[in-house]
């Protein structure tokens with residue numbers, strides 16, 4: 001934000017928007033939302049309505065999941081948007097776009113997007129936040145793939161999301177293999 005730029009209502013901290021697909025929301029997203037709340041008074045979680053993609057969860061389902069997760073937190077607002085993100089940010093009076101940066105592999109795409117957004121709307125600033133290390137490899141795409149193929153994702157998504165994944169994939173999901181006894185490492189002879 002430029003020093004001359006007014007914050008929301010002329011005082012306090014700026015309004016932040018956390019845009020994304022959230023298909024589904026992961027613990028990594030939750031971590032970024034928590035970090036955003038330590039810096040900003042209010043965070044708008046904005047779900048992109050992308051008619052070209054075929055998501056696992058409908059926009060309505062994603063809104064319902066995130067609303068349920070934050071029902072006791074008035075500082076988190078859930079909304080949807082289409083079109084340019086900066087136009088949406090301007091329309092709701094958000095001066096900051098928050099994006100999670102997990103690894104160097106995210107950087108190039110995020111860097112280009114931030115600079116393009118700045119070009120489109122110089123008054124909207126992008127802020128990057130790093131999630132806890134344990135979430136640095138977590139993405140919605142991997143969560144879906146692992147779950148669909150029978151892996152466990154219970155530490156990567158909130159329990160409600162895991163239940164919704166179960167509802168979606170249901171019987172087509174292979175059962176996880178039976179637990180194997182721990183393998184004992186053979187000692188090397190000296």
Ligand code: PNS
Pocket residue numbers: 019020021022048083084085086112113114116117
């Ligand atoms: O969770 P995602 O899929 O990484 O989020 C990407 C998102 C929604 C932030 C990005 O695709 C976006 O902002 N789309 C809106 C269209 C837009 O503004 N495009 C120009 C970006 S430079």
